[in-house]
Each structure stands twice: as C-alpha cells, then as structure tokens.
Amino acid sequence: MSSSRDTVFASVRRALGVNSKEAPRRQEVADRIAGHPRGLVPARAQLPQAERIALFRDMVIAAAASIDHLPSTDDVPAAVAAYLRSRNLPMTILRGADPRLGALPWEREPTLDVWIGASDGRQLAGLSHAFAGVAESGTLVMLSGPDNPSTLNLLPDHHLVVVQADDVAADYESVWTRIRDRYGAGVMPRTVNWITGPSRSADIEQTLLLGAHGPRSLHVLLVGQTTA
Amino acid sequence: MSVQITSPRFKDNAKKALADAPLQAALSKVGPGFIGRRAAAAEKLPEFEALRDSARDIKNHTLAHLDLYLERFEEKVTAAGGHVHFAVDAAEARDIVTRICRDLGARTVTKGKSMISEEIGLNDHLDAAGIEPVETDLGEYLIQIRGEAPSHIIAPAIHLNKEQVEADFRRVHDHLAPERNLSEPTALLAEARGELRQKFLMADVGITGANFLVAETGTSIIVTNEGNGDLTQTLPQAHIVLASLEKLVPTLEDVSQLLRVLARSATGQEMSVYTTFSTGPRRSEDVDGPAAYHVVILDNGRSAMLAGQLREMLRCIRCGACMNHCPVYHAVGGHAYGWVYPGPMGAVLTPSLIGIEKGANLPNASTFCGRCEEVCPVRIPLPKLMRHWREKEFERHLTPAPQRFGLGVWAFFAKRGWLYRPATRLAMGALALAGRSKGRFSSLPLAGGWTSHREFPAPQGGTFQAQWRARKAAEAEKRAARTPEAAR
Numbered sequence: 001m002s003s004s005r006d007t008v009f010a011s012v013r014r015a016l017g018v019n020s021k022e023a024p025r026r027q028e029v030a031d032r033i034a035g036h037p038r039g040l041v042p043a044r045a046q047l048p049q050a051e052r053i054a055l056f057r058d059m060v061i062a063a064a065a066s067i068d069h070l071p072s073t074d075d076v077p078a079a080v081a082a083y084l085r086s087r088n089l090p091m092t093i094l095r096g097a098d099p100r101l102g103a104l105p106w107e108r109e110p111t112l113d114v115w116i117g118a119s120d121g122r123q124l125a126g127l128s129h130a131f132a133g134v135a136e137s138g139t140l141v142m143l144s145g146p147d148n149p150s151t152l153n154l155l156p157d158h159h160l161v162v163v164q165a166d167d168v169a170a171d172y173e174s175v176w177t178r179i180r181d182r183y184g185a186g187v188m189p190r191t192v193n194w195i196t197g198p199s200r201s202a203d204i205e206q207t208l209l210l211g212a213h214g215p216r217s218l219h220v221l222l223v224g225q226t227t228a
Numbered sequence: 229m230s231v232q233i234t235s236p237r238f239k240d241n242a243k244k245a246l247a248d249a250p251l252q253a254a255l256s257k258v259g260p261g262f263i264g265r266r267a268a269a270a271e272k273l274p275e276f277e278a279l280r281d282s283a284r285d286i287k288n289h290t291l292a293h294l295d296l297y298l299e300r301f302e303e304k305v306t307a308a309g310g311h312v313h314f315a316v317d318a319a320e321a322r323d324i325v326t327r328i329c330r331d332l333g334a335r336t337v338t339k340g341k342s343m344i345s346e347e348i349g350l351n352d353h354l355d356a357a358g359i360e361p362v363e364t365d366l367g368e369y370l371i372q373i374r375g376e377a378p379s380h381i382i383a384p385a386i387h388l389n390k391e392q393v394e395a396d397f398r399r400v401h402d403h404l405a406p407e408r409n410l411s412e413p414t415a416l417l418a419e420a421r422g423e424l425r426q427k428f429l430m431a432d433v434g435i436t437g438a439n440f441l442v443a444e445t446g447t448s449i450i451v452t453n454e455g456n457g458d459l460t461q462t463l464p465q466a467h468i469v470l471a472s473l474e475k476l477v478p479t480l481e482d483v484s485q486l487l488r489v490l491a492r493s494a495t496g497q498e499m500s501v502y503t504t505f506s507t508g509p510r511r512s513e514d515v516d517g518p519a520a521y522h523v524v525i526l527d528n529g530r531s532a533m534l535a536g537q538l539r540e541m542l543r544c545i546r547c548g549a550c551m552n553h554c555p556v557y558h559a560v561g562g563h564a565y566g567w568v569y570p571g572p573m574g575a576v577l578t579p580s581l582i583g584i585e586k587g588a589n590l591p592n593a594s595t596f597c598g599r600c601e602e603v604c605p606v607r608i609p610l611p612k613l614m615r616h617w618r619e620k621e622f623e624r625h626l627t628p629a630p631q632r633f634g635l636g637v638w639a640f641f642a643k644r645g646w647l648y649r650p651a652t653r654l655a656m657g658a659l660a661l662a663g664r665s666k667g668r669f670s671s672l673p674l675a676g677g678w679t680s681h682r683e684f685p686a687p688q689g690g691t692f693q694a695q696w697r698a699r700k701a702a703e704a705e706k707r708a709a710r711t712p713e714a715a716r
Contacts (some may be wrong), residue, residue, distance in 0.1 A: 005314040008527045012295045012473070015534035020295045029296040029478070032289075033444045036479040039282045042275045042488070059498065096515075118516040121429055137499040144517060150462050151516045154455050172484040186304065188445045190511050191462070194503035199455040202495075203367035203383065204413040205254070205390050206261050212366060213421060213428075214455025214502065 033186070038173045045135040045170035052135045056168045057222065059138025063197030064210060065218035073223050074105055076162055081109045083160060083219055084125060094119055094156065095127040098147035101162065118149035119156055126156035126215075132175045133168040133222075137196055140220065141175050144191035153193050159215040161195075165224045232377075233582060235566035238589035245560040246681075254387050255561050258380075262552035265496025266603065276492065283489050284607045286482045287474075287543035291534060297443040297476045298525070304446025308508025310521035318348035321526045325350060325435065325468055326357050328522055332466055334359055334432035340450060340457030341365035342437030343381055343546060344470040344526055346568045347581070350435075361435075362427045364456040366420055373400045379562030379570065382494050382548040387561050390416065424456070434460035434518065438471035439545070440486065441523070444479040447507045448523060451490065451500045458504050466520040467506065473530045474542040486545060489605035494547040529581045541576050541613055543606040550600035550610060556593050565590055572600035576613040584617060588626050591617035649693060656687045663687075 013020055020026075045055055060067045068079050084091055092113040095101050106114050119126055128148045132141040140161050144150045153159060169175050172194075183189065199214030210216055234241060245251055270276045290297055302312045315321035321344075329337060337354060339345065339361055351372070354361045363372040367385035371378055373396050378384030385393075394410045397419055410416055436457045440449040448469045450457040461467040477483045491497040510517035533542055551557040551571025562570035567587075569577045575594060579587030591614035600610040621627055627635075641648045663669055663686025671679050678684055689695060 004316050004320060007316050008314045008473070008525070008531060009295060009298070011527065011531035012298070012534060015531050016292065016295065018295060020299070025293060026296060029293050029300070032478045033300065036444060036481045038481050039286070039485040040275055040278055042273060042279075044273070063498070063501075121425065139499055139503075144514065145511070146513050146515050149514075149516045150458075154459050154462060172487070173481055176480045176484070186445055188308075188447055188505065188507040190507060190509070190514060190517050192505040193458070194499070194505075195501065196497075196499040196503075197501050199453070199501060201366045201417060201454045203365070203370065203385055204388075204393055204416055206257055206383070206386070207413045209414055209417050211421070212417060212454035212456065213364065213424065213459055 036176075041171050041173055042136060047135070047170065049165075052170055053165055053168055053222070056133050056135040056138055059135065060197075060220050061138070063138045064200070065138070065197045065220055067220040067222055069222045071225070073100070073103075073162070073164075076101075076104050076221055076223065077106050077109045077112065079221055080127060080160060081112045083158075084112070087158065087217075089124055089158065092123070093125045093127050093160070094123040094152065096129075096146060096148040096152060098129045100129050101127065119151040119154075121151075121155045123156045125158040125160065126152035127160045127162070128152050130161050130163040130167065132178065133163045133220075134170075134172055134175060134194075135168055136171050139172075139194050139196045142193040142195060143179075143189045144193075145189060150191050150193060153195060154214045157211070157215060158217045158219065159195075159198075160219045160221060162221045162223055165222060168222075233567050233586055235578060235582070235587050235590055238564060238566055238593060241564035241566055242560040242593070245564045250389055250392070251387055251561055254389055255558055258386060258552060259558050262496070262549075266493060266549060266552070267496075269492040269496040269498065272498075273488075273492065276489070279485060279489050280605050280607055282485050283545075283605055284543060286477060286485055287545075287606050290476050290478060290482075291474065291539055291542055294473065294476060294534065297478060298473070300443040301441055301446055301476060304443070305508065305521075305523055306446075308446050308521075310446065310508045310523060313522060313524045315524055315526045315528070317528050318526070321348045321470070321524055321528070322350055322353040324524050325470070326353060326359070328466065328468055328520075329354070329359050329433050330357065332432060332520070334466075336360045336362060336427065336431045337433045337435055338362050338364050338427055338431035338460045338464065339368070340434070340436035340452065340460040341368050341384070342435065342470050343378075343568060344437055344472055345435065346378060347528065348470075348526065350470075362424070362431065364424050364428065364454075364460055365452070366417065366454060366456075369420060369424065370396065377563065377568065380548060380551060381546050381569065381571075381573075387563065428459045428463050431460070431464045433466045433468060434462075434464040435468045435470060436461050438469050438475050438523075439490070440477050440483050441471055441475045441525075442478075442480060442483055442505075443476055445507055447480075447505045449483060449503065449505050451487070451503050453495070453497075453501045455502050458502050461504070461506060462517060465518060466522065467509075467518040469506070469521075469523040470526065471523060472526045472528070474544075490545055490547055493549040493603065493605040533580050537616055538576070538580055538613065540608050541573070541580065543608055544573055544577070545606060546573075547605055549603040549605065550608075553599040553603050555595065555597060555599075560593075565593075572610040572614070573608075576608075576610060576617065579617045579620075584620050584624065585626060588617070588621045591615075591621070649691070652691045653694070656691055660687050 094115045130140045131143045198218040199212045201212035202208045351361045370385040379387040438448040491500045509521040557571040575590040596611045668683040
C-alpha cells in the first residue's frame with residue numbers, strides 16, 4: 001500500500017520538477033495554511049448589524065425556507081408549537097442535548113412533547129441550534145456533536161433551527177474564524193453542515209421540486225435583537 | 229457500464245443522438261434553463277468576475293504545490309482518526325474500496341453522486357463482489373435502474389423524460405400498487421424518496437465523492453441539493469470518500485472562494501442547499517455519524533497532466549457550465565462522447581485519461597466558439613487545450629488519411645499567397661455563380677459531410693482576404709481624412 005503512495009508522490013514530483021524538500025516552497029505552503037488569507041469577500045453583506053440581519057432574512061426566504069424573528073429565546077417553545085399546529089403536525093419534536101435548548105421554558109407548552117437524541121428517521125420534526133448564520137446567502141452553519149446531532153439536519157420532514165441574531169455573520173470567513181477560536185487552528189468538528197434552504201431536486205426534466213431526501217421544510221427561528 | 233468506452237465511435241453516436249426524438253426534446257431544455265440561471269446569478273454578484281480570477285489563482289497555487297498539500301492533507305486526516313489511501317489507477321481504487329467493504333462485512337452500500345466512481349466503474353465491481361451498490365442522487369438512481377451511464381456531470385439523467393422515469397419506476401418498484409398515479413414529477417420524487425429512505429437506513433457503508441479536500445484541516449467536502457450525499461455519509465458505520473488528486477485546496481478560506489463560484493456557475497444558485505465538511509470519523513461523545521472514515525485519492529493519469537499545459541485542466545471544479553453552454557453538447561447530449569466526462573471539459577480530460585488514440589474524436593467535436601471558456605469559473609482555456617489535442621493527434625498520425633491529404637493540399641496553397649488568392653477567388657466565384665438562384669446548396673461534391681445534415685450557403689461578396697484589404701484601405705483613408713482636422 002505504501003508503494004502506491006510512493007508511486008503517486010514520485011509521479012507528482014516528477015511532473016512538477018520538485019523533490020518536496022525545497023525550503024521556499026515548504027515555507028510558502030506553511031505560511032498559506034497558518035495565515036489562511038481571506039480572498040475576495042463580496043461587499044454584499046458588509047453591513048451594519050441590523051441591515052445584515054435583514055439581508056439574512058431575505059436570503060433565507062429566497063432559498064425557499066421560512067423564518068420567524070422572535071424577541072427572545074423564551075419565545076421559542078411557543079413558536080415551535082405554533083409551527084407544528086399550523087402544519088397539522090403531531091405535537092412532538094426531537095432535539096439534541098444543547099443546553100441552550102434545554103434552558104428554554106418548555107413547560108409553557110404543556111401539549112408539546114420534546115424528546116432528546118439523534119434521529120432514526122421516524123420523527124416528523126426536529127429542532128437544532130445553529131452555530132451561526134451567514135447573511136451573504138441565508139446559510140445556517142450547523143456543527144455535529146451530541147448537542148445538535150447531524151441526523152436532525154437531514155432525516156425529519158420539518159427542520160426547525162434556532163439562530164441567535166448575534167451569531168449571524170456577514171460571510172463564511174467570519175464563521176471560520178469563530179470555529180478556529182473554539183476548536184483551535186487546523187481542527188474541525190466531525191461535521192460542519194452549511195444548510196441553505198430545504199432539500200430539493202431538479203433531476204426529473206429539470207423541474208425544481210422541494211423535499212428530495214432531506215427536510216421538505218426548513219424553518220428558521222431567529223432570536224433576539226442585535227446588540228451593535 | 230461506465231468503463232465501456234465508445235468515444236472512438238463519436239460520429240456514429242452523434243448521428244444516432246441527432247435522430248433520437250425524445251433525446252432531442254430533453255436536450256432542448258438544457259440551454260434555456262442553465263444559461264439564464266447562471267447569467268442571473270453572475271449578474272447579482274458584482275464581484276463574480278473577480279472571484280473567477282481568485283478561484284483560478286487558488287487552483288494554480290495548489291497545483292504548483294500539490295505534493296506538499298497532499299502530504300499535509302494526509303497528516304491531518306490521520307490525526308483526526310481517518311485513513312488516506314492512494315490509488316495509482318482505477319483497478320487499485322476499486323480494490324481498496326472493495327477491501328474496506330469486505331472487512332466490514334458490508335452487504336449494502338449507499339452512494340452519493342461521484343464522477344470518480346463512474347470513472348473507475350465501481351458499481352459493477354461491487355456487484356461482482358456480492359455487495360449491492362445503491363445510488364441515492366435521484367438522477368444517478370434513475371440511470372442506475374436503467375443500466376446507463378450519466379449524460380451530464382451534475383444532472384446525470386438530463387437525457388430522460390418523466391414518462392421514461394415512470395415506466396422505470398413501475399418496472400423496478402413492482403412491490404407497489406400498480407394503479408398508483410405517477411403522472412406528475414412530484415409523485416415520482418415522493419416514490420424515490422420513500423424507496424431510498426429504507427436503503428439509507430439499512431446501508432453498511434456510505435460512499436461519496438468530494439468536491440474539495442482541505443489540506444489545512446484534513447476535511448472532505450460534498451455539495452448537494454438533495455441531501456442524499458449527506459445521509460449517505462452520516463448513517464452507515466463507515467464513510468468512504470472517493471477523490472482525485474486535484475481536489476485539494478489549501479484552506480477553509482480558499483474553499484469559500486471556490487464555493488462562491490461553484491453553485492452560481494452550475495445551477496445559478498447563490499449556494500447549494502447542503503455543503504458538508506467532514507473531518508474524520510465519529511468522535512467519542514457523538515451520538516451519530518460513521519465510526520470509520522476513509523479517503524481514497526486517485527491519480528489515474530492526472531499527475532502526468534501536471535507537467536505540461538494540460539495542468540490547466542486540473543483546475544476544473546466540475547460545475548458543468550461548459551457543457552451547459554456548448555452548442556455541440558446541446559445537439560448530441562452526453563452519451564455521444566462515449567465515456568464518463570462529456571462536453572468541452574470531457575473533450576480535454578478524456579484524451580488525457582484514456583489516451584488520444586481512443587479520445588481523438590472529442591477535441592474535434594467543437595466549433596471553437598469559445599462559450600465554454602467564457603463561462604468557466606476557473607478560466608480553463610478549453611478551446612486552446614482542445615487544439616493541443618488536435619495537434620497531438622496530427623503529430624502522431626492519428627488523423628484519418630483523407631483529412632491529412634486535404635490539409636496538405638490546403639497548406640500547399642496557403643503557403644503560396646500568389647497562388648492562394650487567385651485560387652480562392654476563382655473557387656468562390658464559381659460557387660457563387662452555381663448557387664445564385666437558391667443562395668444555398670443542398671448537395672455539393674466533396675462536402676457531403678456538411679450537406680447531408682444542413683445546407684451550405686452560397687458565398688457572397690469577395691473573399692475574406694479581399695474584404696479585409698478593402699476594409700483596411702477604407703480605414704486608412706478615413707484616418708488620412710481626419711488627421712488635418714485633428715491637427716488644427
């Protein structure tokens with residue numbers, strides 16, 4: 001097995017005319033990775049926070065998702081219950097162990113059953129807490145782990161996602177900075193999911209249809225006022 | 229299916245495609261849909277053109293340092309608890325995947341869309357090993373149940389209509405009620421969702437491709453709209469990533485630049501629905517995710533491309549914009565190209581990977597109109613690279629004898645202007661005279677290849693050279709007339 005590895009590397013080096021030991025080349029690569037320079041970041045989302053939030057909202061809707069803007073996290077249980085009721089769904093939702101979701105006043109919605117864990121495909125609705133939102137494209141950034149299992153992003157028909165207004169970044173690059181701050185340089189959680197709207201396919205005669213394999217509906221619960 | 233090469237029969241394939249009415253109906257929708265959506269998305273982002281430059285530069289930098297980025301990627305995957313396997317060729321890649329599946333005792337494998345899987349003919353190989361491969365991208369599923377190869381790199385079943393899909397579903401899903409209504413695409417999608425949901429949940433191994441590999445973090449990335457690739461890699465006990473060498477990019481910032489041009493160029497979306505970054509297997513505290521994570525990195529002829537001008541082709545991010553804008557692809561569809569990669573990118577890549585002997589027809593299947601290069605998000609000079617292959621073909625005496633003879637005759641005249649000019653004037657005059665009543669020819673000696681498919685217009689005016697001289701002379705006269713005024 002190591003011989004195929006050697007063959008591939010030898011072939012790459014021969015074609016490039018290098019031996020991989022050149023100090024300037026190694027330095028250039030080390031600098032690029034350590035410095036991870038931002039390239040060209042579109043001006044679109046480089047806005048004061050209130051306008052950035054408004055852009056996020058517009059982009060979420062443009063991606064065929066729906067969005068509620070709630071004054072406080074305490075309003076989430078009522079918003080979840082209202083969503084399920086409006087779609088004639090059973091009053092049951094599955095969420096991860098995220099303490100931010102655990103701290104919500106679920107007791108205010110006595111008819112709502114809230115379960116905790118990963119999805120096995122039998123739940124109609126799942127609730128997650130996003131790590132961030134990206135205003136540029138209305139994208140939600142989800143991190144895997146027991147707090148917000150990846151299966152919740154994909155298996156339930158309806159995916160509800162809480163995102164804090166303060167966590168809505170202008171661009172993807174700002175989110176990478178936050179992920180490095182949390183996990184360290186060069187380290188990632190097992191899965192980072194960017195989600196922009198509900199699942200779709202245009203594979204039959206190029207007719208765009210929602211609800212291919214993932215959620216048929218994506219509902220964003222944007223929480224809190226901007227602090228800036 | 230996919231390893232069957234019919235590229236040497238391109239002309240026959242094209243003839244059949246042109247006479248295939250349902251195919252022509254399906255192809256008529258390719259241009260109008262994709263071209264307008266891409267243009268609108270590009271229009272909406274003022275930085276789009278500059279981002280294409282940025283994307284090109286990132287890929288150029290990575291390819292020039294590919295040995296070092298591969299080393300770094302391997303290190304980081306290993307540190308995250310995953311495994312990297314290098315495969316020199318298709319056979320080795322197939323064997324690696326089969327061995328991993330066998331070691332896990334796998335019986336069913338779900339698959340996200342992967343062109344590398346098509347390139348190495350993985351499904352037939354898994355089948356032969358007693359492992360059932362299930363394609364989960366709707367388009368790939370459709371062609372799998374039909375035993376076909378993809379006809380487009382991002383829309384594999386673009387050659388089919390919904391009546392064909394309905395017939396296939398009734399044939400394959402024979403456990404469902406025969407009287408069910410499948411006349412609408414929504415019903416077809418719902419049925420596929422139901423059937424494949426079971427497969428997702430019971431699969432032992434999930435195999436996906438990779439749109440990018442990030443050296444900084446040892447991360448593989450897939451981009452989907454359906455969520456199928458994401459389910460494929462999340463639910464089974466092992467995730468195998470199939471990628472080729474040139475998928476590497478240095479950092480997360482770099483890949484963000486490339487993602488900004490990928491979806492816009494491909495489908496005209498601001499961003500695809502799911503962009504999933506995977507790094508290693510399930511962590512100890514995780515409640516879901518695969519317990520094993522393997523990345524198979526395939527060379528299969530690509531490292532050799534790094535040496536010459538074909539290196540530019542390795543920038544390709546497989547958006548499909550070149551084929552979406554190609555008049556030849558619009559006319560004959562993807563299957564005519566006879567291997568895995570169709571359209572302009574296939575016309576350059578196929579000869580590189582299977583050899584010019586088998587792939588020579590493809591770089592000739594172009595009018596060099598240049599639309600492909602105009603829309604390529606990483607600015608690959610596709611016409612220039614097709615010309616490179618035409619030259620190689622000629623140098624290696626692969627060009628058919630009549631064509632070589634014709635080129636020889638033309639070159640004889642072209643090198644002798646005193647002979648070329650009167651000869652073309654004479655030929656043109658004769659053609660203009662012969663065609664003056666209808667203005668066109670429906671048959672013409674020595675031009676049967678052209679006139680059997682379309683009419684040949686009768687020439688009008690002078691020869692190109694004569695017109696050019698006249699135009700230059702007129703311009704010079706105009707300049708001379710203007711100069712005294714300007715001097716005042």
